[in-house]
Amino acid sequence: MYVFSAIIILTLLGLALGLSLGVAAKYLKVESDPLVERVEALMPGSQCGQCGFPGCRPAAEAVVLGAAPVTLCPPGGSALVEQLAKLLGVDVDLSQTQDVEPMVARVSEDTCTGCTRCFKVCPTDAIVGAPKQIHAVIADSCIGCTKCVAVCPTECLQMHPIEVTLRDWRWHKPQLVAA
Amino acid sequence: MFAFLENPKFRGGIHAEEHKAETCDKPIATDLPLPKRLYIPVQQHVGKPAEPIVKVGEHVLKGQLLAYSQGTISAPVHAPSSGVIFDVQDLPAPHPSALPIRTIVIETDGEEKWFKYAVPENPFELDAEEICLRVGGAGVVGLGGAVFPSAVKLNLGRKNQIHTLLINAGECEPYLTCDDLLMQERAVEIVGGIRLMLRGMNASKAIVGIEDNKPNAFKAMQAASAEFDQISVVQVPTRYPMGWDRQMLRYLTGNEIPADGRATDIGVVIHNVATAYAVYQAVCLSKPLISRVVTVSGGAVAKPQNVEVPIGTLMSEVLAFCGVENEKLARLIMGGPMMGEVLPHADVPVVKATSGILALSHEDIFEPEMKPCIRCSSCVTACPVGLLPLEMASRIKANKLDAAVDLGLKDCISCGSCSYVCPSNIPLVHYFKFASGELFSRQQREHKAEQTKRLADERTKRMERIKAEAEEDARRVMEARAARQAAEAKAQEETA
Numbered sequence: 001m002y003v004f005s006a007i008i009i010l011t012l013l014g015l016a017l018g019l020s021l022g023v024a025a026k027y028l029k030v031e032s033d034p035l036v037e038r039v040e041a042l043m044p045g046s047q048c049g050q051c052g053f054p055g056c057r058p059a060a061e062a063v064v065l066g067a068a069p070v071t072l073c074p075p076g077g078s079a080l081v082e083q084l085a086k087l088l089g090v091d092v093d094l095s096q097t098q099d100v101e102p103m104v105a106r107v108s109e110d111t112c113t114g115c116t117r118c119f120k121v122c123p124t125d126a127i128v129g130a131p132k133q134i135h136a137v138i139a140d141s142c143i144g145c146t147k148c149v150a151v152c153p154t155e156c157l158q159m160h161p162i163e164v165t166l167r168d169w170r171w172h173k174p175q176l177v178a179a
Numbered sequence: 180m181f182a183f184l185e186n187p188k189f190r191g192g193i194h195a196e197e198h199k200a201e202t203c204d205k206p207i208a209t210d211l212p213l214p215k216r217l218y219i220p221v222q223q224h225v226g227k228p229a230e231p232i233v234k235v236g237e238h239v240l241k242g243q244l245l246a247y248s249q250g251t252i253s254a255p256v257h258a259p260s261s262g263v264i265f266d267v268q269d270l271p272a273p274h275p276s277a278l279p280i281r282t283i284v285i286e287t288d289g290e291e292k293w294f295k296y297a298v299p300e301n302p303f304e305l306d307a308e309e310i311c312l313r314v315g316g317a318g319v320v321g322l323g324g325a326v327f328p329s330a331v332k333l334n335l336g337r338k339n340q341i342h343t344l345l346i347n348a349g350e351c352e353p354y355l356t357c358d359d360l361l362m363q364e365r366a367v368e369i370v371g372g373i374r375l376m377l378r379g380m381n382a383s384k385a386i387v388g389i390e391d392n393k394p395n396a397f398k399a400m401q402a403a404s405a406e407f408d409q410i411s412v413v414q415v416p417t418r419y420p421m422g423w424d425r426q427m428l429r430y431l432t433g434n435e436i437p438a439d440g441r442a443t444d445i446g447v448v449i450h451n452v453a454t455a456y457a458v459y460q461a462v463c464l465s466k467p468l469i470s471r472v473v474t475v476s477g478g479a480v481a482k483p484q485n486v487e488v489p490i491g492t493l494m495s496e497v498l499a500f501c502g503v504e505n506e507k508l509a510r511l512i513m514g515g516p517m518m519g520e521v522l523p524h525a526d527v528p529v530v531k532a533t534s535g536i537l538a539l540s541h542e543d544i545f546e547p548e549m550k551p552c553i554r555c556s557s558c559v560t561a562c563p564v565g566l567l568p569l570e571m572a573s574r575i576k577a578n579k580l581d582a583a584v585d586l587g588l589k590d591c592i593s594c595g596s597c598s599y600v601c602p603s604n605i606p607l608v609h610y611f612k613f614a615s616g617e618l619f620s621r622q623q624r625e626h627k628a629e630q631t632k633r634l635a636d637e638r639t640k641r642m643e644r645i646k647a648e649a650e651e652d653a654r655r656v657m658e659a660r661a662a663r664q665a666a667e668a669k670a671q672e673e674t675a
Contacts, residue, residue, distance in 0.1 A: 045632040076628070079621045082581065124634040143631050168623070169276040170616030173575075174549075174609045 035088075036060050042083050044075045046123045048145035064088070075143050077102075103159040104142040105149060107135050111156035118148035118157055188430045191563035192418045193596045195353050195517070197392065201483040202476050203356040204395075207364055208486045211500050217259050217285045217491035218270060218528040219245060224320040225327045226252030231283055237264045240294035242467050245283050248315070254328045255318045257467040258294075259489035262287040273494070273513050273527040275520050282528070285491070296465035303374060307337055310379035310462055317461030318468045318531075323347060323422070323451030324514060326532045329458065336380035336448040344377055344385040345431065345442075348400070348452035349415065349422030351390060352515025355535045357472040358452050360485045362389070362396035365456060366403035372455030373410055375462050380448060385410045387452070388427050392417040419517065420594040424449040426563055438590055453534075473497065473533055478540030479507040488529045494536050495525040503538050510544050512537040517595040547604035558597035558607055564590050568597035572610045580614055580621075588614055 040060040051072040053059040062068035063084065070084040070092060085092045105127075107118075112134045119127035119135060126142040129135030137148075139162065149157045222228035229246035233239060239258040248255045265286040269279035299305055305313075315330030336344075350358040362369060373385050387404070389397045391414045404410040415421055415430055425436050427449070434445050442449050453471070460466040469490055476483040481502030488497055494513075512519040513533055529536070558568035566587045574583040588611060597607040 044628050046635045075631075077624060078578065079624060123638060124631050125638050126634070140627070141630065141634060164276070164278065166272055166274060166276065166278045166280055168620065169274070169278055170620060171275075171609065171612040173613045174606045 033061075033064055035064050038087060039063055039084065042076075042080060042087070043073060044080075044143065046075070046143050046145065048075065048123055048143060048147070050074045050145060075145070101161050103144045104139045104162055105137045105144070105146070105157050106139075106160045107137055108156040108158065109134050111154045113154055113156075115153060117151045117153065121147045121151050123147065188433065189416070189418060189421075189426065190429075190565055191561050191596060192420060192426075193561055193599050194417070195419055195599060197417075198354045198476065199356050199359070199392065202354075202474055202485055203359050203393070205360075205484045207360050207472055208484050208500075211486050211488060211492070211497065213260055213287055213289055213291070213489070214492045214496050215287060216265065216493075217262070217287060217489060218493065219256055219259065219283045219285065219491040220270075220272060220280045220528065220530060221246045221256060221283065222280060223256060223326060223490070223530040223532060224254040224318075225325065226250065226254070228281065229253060229256050231267055231281075233264050233267075233283065235264050235266055238262070239264060239285065240292050242296065242469060243294040244467075248318075248328075252328060252331055254320050254330075255316065255467075256283070256490075257318055257469050258285060259469040259491050260285065260287045261290050261292045271524075271527050273520070273522060273530055273533065275522065277523045277527065298465045299462070302463040303371075303378065305375075305378070305462070307379050307381055310375055311337070313462045313465070314379065314458055317457070317466070319454060319457045319461050320468070320531050321451055322453035322457060322471060322531065322534070324518065324532060324534060329450065329454055332448060332450065333376065333379040335443055336382065339443040340446060341380050341382040341443065341448050342384070342446045343432070343448075344373070344380065344382045345424070345428055345447055345449040346373055346385055346387040346452050346455055347422055347424055347427055347449055348387055348389045348393075348396070349420075349427055350393070351417070351419045351422035352517055352519070352535075353419075354476045354537055355474045355515050356476075357474045357485050357534055359393045359396045361453055361456055361472050362393070363399050366396075366399040368459045369400070369452060369455045370403040370407065370410060371463060372457070372459035373404075374407065375458050376450060376455060377409060379458075382448070383409060386431055387412045388415045388421075388431050389413070390415055390417045390421055419596065420563055420592070423563060423592055423594060438587075468531060471529070471531065471533065473529060474535040475501040475538075476535065477512075477537040478543040479504050479509070479538040488533075490531060491528045493526055493528055494522070494533075497529060497536055498525055498538055504540075507540040508538050509541045510537075510539045512539065517599070518593060549605055550603040552603055552605060555602060557600045557602060561596040561600045563594060563596060564592060566591060568607045568611075569605075571614075572605060572607050575610045575614045580618055583614055584618070588618075591615070 040057055043056040043060060045056050047055040051059045053062060059072060063070060070088065070090055071081050073080055081092055114129060114132040114134060116129065116131050119129055123145060124141050124143055126138045127135050127148060146159060149159060221231060227250040230249050231246040233245050239261065241258055241261045243258045244255055245258050246256045262285045265284040267283050270282040271277040272280035311330045311333045314333060319329040320326040321329060348358055348362060377385055387400055397412065397414055400412045404412055413431060420426055428442065428447060429435050436442050436445060457468050470487055472485050473488045474485050475497055481504060484501060486497060511522045511525055513522055514520060514535055516537060552569055554569060562568055571583045571586045571588055591611045593608050593612055595608045601607060
């Protein structure tokens, strides 16, 4: 007898909860996807456009919709990939992804004319200078978006790999044996 | 299987070939010829690098301050001999990467003229603060390998109600005997240093833990400390890593430091025995830390021995003094073979952290082929922290660092016991070092991402403000023009 009452109660409970969830889904629908907000918060937010989307918000929307892979953001690196995969419940084979070597822009003093074009486009104000003065890049603030390289009329801005110092030297990963 | 039968005070560990016999019965050599040039890096300690205050061409005396400490966690560096400052430049550091570090180069004049510091009359009656000040001013750092500024630790001890000072004389690393010899020859000074440290922290008792493979050192220390009741000298079994401070503390007191805590949390401060000697030199004789005893050993060394070396001497000169056979040299290590750093070449200076210089021959080293993990769990038994090295390594292999952190990666002390016992020769500790470095880089990247976001936000705001101001200006100009036109129109009307 207890068995039947348990089955009946649980069935009713299931139906009632399902119904209420269904109603809630229809009437309490959230207009903007909160997931997009969370994904956007994880992204660098510099609107650099390296992913091919016009900014971090559209990129976040695409990731949430599944139109873009979680590996889309080069400045975010593998740390962002891991976070996004965790948030969205996607499986990523991290051993296959490889971080692109981070690059920063550097001004060649010989050819800089002080045209000020580069620091006007820099999204993080990482370039300092004044008209007709040689400009300089603050490497710590540069995100490697290459926008300045595109506008430089004398090609004096070039991307260089970040110099390794004692402070940020790291042990490499042990090599796996072949076969 | 019989883990429960083992000494419960000691977890894990290994017993490696000691190789201490080559050097442990030879006196400390003090006749190393003074090098022509000394290379003194401004950072030989944990914390901020010291800031040079000497100029190129300036004449300095032995013991004179070369660079002062910056910030709370830092230590000054002093001139190891008298001479002229030849240069201040970036030179290779004693580090596996041999990347450059800011280095003060002194051309020695061979006169060894000391800078005059006032020597206290009654050093054992100085105030606790005064002792800490003198220790800090002399650039004393932990000489066991961690090179943490000792004065910071003493101050921390005074603020935290310390009951016990633990002097770590385990020296569990194979080959190294520098602490052993120091205790054999200079036990009285060490005991003096321990008394000063006790005074500096207002602590009541000190325990000196010495591994039982150093009977002479134990006897010497016992004799030297016989008249001081507050100092007890205890023998501990020889088992690597006995010299890991937490292991030693657990063995001697039965207390365990919490995973994310410090020894001060349970009322204990741990110092290395060589640090006690440096403290004695600093306080009683006003001599800054400008030299240290270094074990020079290994299969490629003809005369293995302990040498008192001025800080800044090139390792190649020390090795030449001990008769290194270059054709035999296969690997150069600073420190012990378990936790020391592999160096690419010997043209780097001896620093405060250099406890040993090991020139290993091809027979000494073993370069095995790595095989797959057979899940034998030898590494789990050997791990003194109680971690699961095999599981952690498999996570790291798949780049799942967060999973490795969940398994306790941050508690790994990189002692190398797991790599030592692994029958498949998996470089486990290398994986953990890689992962720790990677985690640190990631933290830096996250920090940078935050900075970037802030910078980008500020820029957007500024752009909006500039735009709004421009619009405002334009509006004002338009209004002014409209007003003027209206006034002109009115004037015309009136004239008409």
